[in-house]
Amino acid sequence: MGTVSSAPNAVTVSQAIARRARVIQVFKDELIRRLNLPYTPDDLHEDVSLLGSGLGLDSLDALEIVLCIESCFQIKVPDDSIAVLRSINTVVDFVLQQQDQKRGVA
């Protein structure tokens, strides 16, 4: 990122972006591969709806997404996961939150 500076906030922003970008990249790559989506990672906006509108995936796809999250990030997705699966960003939020919990970060 070109805007990294010595200011504390800028470093925090840079670190936050790097961490989130890594999770996004892993998830998008695996999503495209598993569901054979006709898109590149750049084509998938992080807010695109996974189910219903947007990518229009069905309940079988939803199961595949859950398996994708669990295998990529070694975390368990709860059975009632509809709130997690709403968009790529909501999936990434969940992954980052679970990673923080594992590390004992508040």
Add this chain to the structure above:
Amino acid sequence: MRTSPVRARLAAAGATFRERHGVEVVSCLADREAEYRAVRDAVALTDFSFVQKYRVPEEKGIDFLDALLAGNVAKIRFGRVLHTFLADPDGFIVADCYAANNDAELIFLCESVLPDAALQAQLEAAGATAAGAEDLTANHGLFSLDGFRAWEVVKEIFGADVLGLPYLSIEVYPFAGQTVRLFRSGKTSEFGYLLLAPEVVVPELFDTLAKSIAKREGRICGVDIHDDLRLEGRFFNLHAEGQRVRDPLALGLQWMIDFDKQPFVGGEAIKRRRAEGLKRKIVGVATEPGGEALQTGARIFHEGQPVAEVVASCHSFVLGHRLGLALFPQELAYSGLSFRVAASEGPAVRTISMPPIMPKSLTVKLDEM
């Protein structure tokens, strides 16, 4: 100027009218929160007759619409609806479209920024007459039913099998001796249906719907509240962010495009920009309660410099603060970051993951009703 086929009824109900792209629309009938609550907690009836509507025989219609629209019309299964867009030759969005495969016909609904004559000219240039396209705009009405209890209304009027329709599907139902085409759709996050009816039954259908929603504490609403509902649900809104950011790639609408299909209007320009790489895209933003500075057109600052612009905004009655979409450079377009809005030392604003609300409708399983 084209007006609603139920204008007199809407006026009697207290509607405030305005002009939008050469068509008269209803802005609102009550205060914004009352209309908002009607959708989130009950059901709202909105006149969407401003939408341009076409019927095309399937035989020639597939090739015609496929050469026009960004999505793949040839792949629409029977009974299903494709959500896609119409672009101009430079690849910028001019209409948010539904194309429905209804057996021997394709129904094409077009929420556009083009006046009727301009859209008609674009369709004619693409071969509308040769394809047998029939303009239903003036002789059909279109009503939108949206809300947590919208399914109860369509069930009451058309029967229980309506509940089996999946999202983005079309079915026909008899009503007062005519055929009503019903779209299971919606852009509010709650249950949504569009009812396309010939003008001869439009007043009776409107009255029937109005009576049914009244029994459920519903309301007749205007189009303005749909701007807020679409933003909360992160549905594309041509009349908000779509006016300030016309590039479908920056808007995140790649899912509406089939990049591998035959050429379509604006397709080459879109593919050229895609090959050059995405430089900017829109991201959800939110303030703390009272953060009124988050307004459409406001700039967002990072390290004292303007880096983004708010392209859509509203007050979220559920969340209790303002929400928006802002156009960020790619390197800053991530959820979870803090910025300033309106000035370099202005109020704090943070980028958020969309959609930020959990609608009640997601808790209802219609197939178990």
